[in-house]
Amino acid sequence: MADRSEESASEATGPETPAPASYRIETRAIVAGRGQNGTSLVAPLWPSSTFETPTVAESLRLATSLRPTAFYSRYGNPTVRAFEEAVAELEGAESAQAFASGMGAISSVVLALCSQGDHVVAQRQLYSSTSLLFEGICPRFGIEVTSVDATDAEALVAAVIPGRTVLVFVETPANPGMQLVDLDVLGSITGPLRVVDSTFAGPLVQRPLEHGCDLVLHSATKGLAGHNDATLGVIAGPEDLVGWIWNYHTVHGAVASPYDAHNALRGLRTLPVRVRQQAETAQRVADFLEGHPAVLQVRYPGLDSHPQRSLAQRQMAHGGSMLSFDLVGGWEAGRCFVEAVSLAHLATSLGGPETLVTHPASTTAANLTPEERAAMGIGDGLVRLSVGLEHPDDVLADIGAALGRVAQGHQD
Numbered sequence: 001m002a003d004r005s006e007e008s009a010s011e012a013t014g015p016e017t018p019a020p021a022s023y024r025i026e027t028r029a030i031v032a033g034r035g036q037n038g039t040s041l042v043a044p045l046w047p048s049s050t051f052e053t054p055t056v057a058e059s060l061r062l063a064t065s066l067r068p069t070a071f072y073s074r075y076g077n078p079t080v081r082a083f084e085e086a087v088a089e090l091e092g093a094e095s096a097q098a099f100a101s102g103m104g105a106i107s108s109v110v111l112a113l114c115s116q117g118d119h120v121v122a123q124r125q126l127y128s129s130t131s132l133l134f135e136g137i138c139p140r141f142g143i144e145v146t147s148v149d150a151t152d153a154e155a156l157v158a159a160v161i162p163g164r165t166v167l168v169f170v171e172t173p174a175n176p177g178m179q180l181v182d183l184d185v186l187g188s189i190t191g192p193l194r195v196v197d198s199t200f201a202g203p204l205v206q207r208p209l210e211h212g213c214d215l216v217l218h219s220a221t222k223g224l225a226g227h228n229d230a231t232l233g234v235i236a237g238p239e240d241l242v243g244w245i246w247n248y249h250t251v252h253g254a255v256a257s258p259y260d261a262h263n264a265l266r267g268l269r270t271l272p273v274r275v276r277q278q279a280e281t282a283q284r285v286a287d288f289l290e291g292h293p294a295v296l297q298v299r300y301p302g303l304d305s306h307p308q309r310s311l312a313q314r315q316m317a318h319g320g321s322m323l324s325f326d327l328v329g330g331w332e333a334g335r336c337f338v339e340a341v342s343l344a345h346l347a348t349s350l351g352g353p354e355t356l357v358t359h360p361a362s363t364t365a366a367n368l369t370p371e372e373r374a375a376m377g378i379g380d381g382l383v384r385l386s387v388g389l390e391h392p393d394d395v396l397a398d399i400g401a402a403l404g405r406v407a408q409g410h411q412d
């Protein structure tokens with residue numbers, strides 16, 4: 001593979017006109033990602049897979065430059081670039097790179113940065129497909145992975161092998177158990193690259209790069225795009241690191257679609273208001289669940305009962321829009337609840353306008369053994385809730401009614 005990462009960065013990303021430093025993040029969400037607009041107020045949709053070049057010299061320049069935006073869409077695309085510029089702006093990063101999905105981003109990062117014989121430290125509590133990558137696929141390529149309970153920050157540090165560990169990968173809050181990782185401790189680790197999957201929080205809630213981490217990534221399918229109409233991933237970090245990963249990504253090919261990037265960029269404009277409203281409702285739901293007799297435990301960083309509440313207060317602006325809870329009655333109670341809701345939908349994914357419920361033991365974690373599920377904190381009665389944008393009273397009424405059905409099931 002030709003390494004283009006050292007070459008001219010003239011095509012590299014970055015807002016053409018940086019937003020004034022005084023702008024708050026809400027304003028940045030509006031002004032960001034306009035570098036490709038021309039006179040259009042809205043980012044134009046460039047569906048083209050290829051672009052004309054006037055001369056051979058220009059083709060050669062584009063073919064050998066870093067991250068060209070208008071050469072061939074596997075290398076880059078103006079609509080996708082607009083989304084990338086907006087994410088970089090929101091994360092306070094030099095650069096961002098979009099991918100075909102969150103897993104496209106994660107696989108590309110890991111395989112771009114790790115080679116045979118390398119060592120990776122990965123959090124034990126991870127989204128199931130990310131776990132599969134580390135546990136099932138990395139070993140096939142001779143990449144050794146140590147998985148640790150990263151809620152114990154010191155265990156994370158202790159697992160690093162100086163000179164061999166190239167990557168430390170965490171997800172915070174973790175899907176679906178809502179465990180947190182101390183970003184200051186992660187950022188203080190020297191040697192390996194420190195990568196944070198921040199999908200459950202997003203840039204309005206936590207800012208991993210400000211804690212010294214190297215890369216933040218998202219399944220932008222979720223809150224960033226925010227409308228369940230795009231499948232997309234994105235990473236943000238320093239330009240040279242993003243450029244290196246881009247170089248690998250052109251071969252890996254998990255390329256973002258301009259249609260999805262267009263939808264996601266529109267979603268980003270309203271991210272601050274969506275997140276604020278969803279978090280407000282989530283806090284009310286969490287408070288309500290905590291007092292309910294059908295509920296064993298609520299896992300929400302905005303609750304005082306969260307085992308890492310002080311960490312949440314240190315690194316998160318608020319509890320966010322995701323929560324999970326364990327029902328009295330195990331699998332049957334979980335099944336009953338997710339089938340009983342009527343306003344909320346039983347559907348995987350998160351971060352959209354509709355409140356979604358899932359039963360991880362029968363979906364995302366279905367392929368794990370009970371022991372593996374237990375190690376990740378996924379009980380049979382665990383329900384995950386992605387709080388939407390419906391009126392909070394309607395969401396509460398729906399959840400209350402479904403819990404009533406669960407309690408009734410205990411009596412039947």
Ligand SMILES: Cc1ncc(COP(=O)(O)O)c(C=O)c1O
Nearest residue numbers: 101102103127175199219221232
């Ligand atoms: C925390 C987290 N990371 C990554 C992913 C993968 O994202 P995608 O489905 O866009 O590939 C998911 C999907 O649910 C997730 O929850």
